[in-house]
Amino acid sequence: MNRSHGPAFRAAQLDLAHCPACRGRAVIKGVFHELACVQCNASGWISVDTGEALPLEVLVTQLSIRLQAADHQLAHFRKLTPCGASQQYELNNRRGAGGSNYTGD
Template structure:
């Protein structure tokens, strides 16, 4: 293990697993209402290696890292632009009745 002084320069992404008690829902079913899961500190996530609940400061950081990665992935997928026949099929060519799209189907 490397020795270092002070905090790390970058926050490392930890492996998280869904809580087996609440199945990642953060609440468990009580008799009359839902209760906060005490196994995972009502977050739905545990560390994958040890199965322990994360401290709230670390949990917020880890969830933020995961959210940013998911938003980046969604942004990559949403910038897909159709090409070729698909682009022509969806684009309005104004050849139909009243200047609408005519696809020839």
């Protein structure tokens, strides 16, 4: 075992699962209106290891880590350039009226 003093240098990503009570919606349907789910602190997420709601400080950090990973993945997909016929279709070939794009449609 490694011994260390103080907090970790990086926050570790915990495994999260949807709350079984609200099914990840963060609210439970009441008789007249929706109520905040008390089993997951109205977040829709619980810890996979313990099955309990995360403290709010930890939950905010974990959701931020997941959001940053999703933003990184979206940026990666947006950088991909189309290839093949779609690439030629999107480029300006200056064959249309006034030098605009002509696609032959």
